[in-house]
Amino acid sequence: MIRVLVADDQTIIAEALGALLRTEPDLEVVGLATSAPESVRQAAEAAPDVVLMDVQMPGAPDCRDGFEATAAIVATRPQTKVIVLTTFGRPGYLRRAMEAGAVGFMVKDASADRLVDAVRRAYAGFRVVDPDLAAASLSIxxxxxxxxxTEVLAAAAGGGSTAAVAAATFLSEGTVRNHLSTAIGKLGAGSRAEAVRIATDNGWL
Structure with missing residues (x-):
């Protein structure tokens, strides 16, 4: 049996994925996690062979999202294979997933058959990545x-004032302005909003 942990902050999606996987005779769902820290804890306790990991989940300072949860799981359980499963097929997300130690990257509109096949292939030691997305990731x-x-730009994504961003990131307003100015310059953007859009579209936020 292939032991699978599903991590997704949307309970209905986590339960639907769990129900789908349970229909397969060789797959056993050993847990459903709804936050990044919980996925790390359950991986340590349930010892899954494969983790299906969402990207955008509630986190904590030491484990803020699915990427950091992936890195934590791989660091403590290198035998566990992580497939990042996300709504957004952004090239930057793929790169971040691979850098975190994931062996697979899939978008949630993949067919049920492809998802099940990906779990089996990951368990067998193969990488599971869409070739077009991989090419795009290399190009950007x-x-x-x-x-x-990145933290400052992400905090600024909601359109808050410099003071609000400073409070959210525990930095001075001057430091926030410097980081935003540098980020805008690096991304070739004309404004804070454009910098957020470019970074988001590339999967860097």
Whole structure:
């Protein structure tokens, strides 16, 4: 039996994926996690062979999203294979997933047969990545932003004031302005909003 953990913050999706996988005679669902830290905890406790990991989930300072949860799981359980499963097929997301240690990357509109096949292939030691998305990921390259610039730009994505971004990131307003200015320049954007759009479209936020 292939032991599978499903991690998705939308309970209905997690339960639907679990129900789908349970129809397969060789797959056993050993847990459903709804946050990034919970997925790490359940992976440690349930010892799954494969994890289906959502990207955008509630997190904590030490495990903020599906990418960081993937890295944590792979670091403590290298024998566990992680497939990142997301709504957004962004090239930057693929690169971040691979850098975190995932062996697969799929979008949620994939067919049930493809998803089940991906679980089996990952368990067997193969990578499961769409070739067109892989080519796009290579073409755009890695994010030019530092971790702090990414955090500040993400905090600014909601359109809040510099003071609000500073409060959210525990930085001074001057430091926030400097990081935003640098990020805008690196992305070749004309404004904060355009920088957010470029970074989001490429999967860097």
């Amino acid at each position: 390259g890695p994010s030019p932003l530092t971790r702090r610039e």
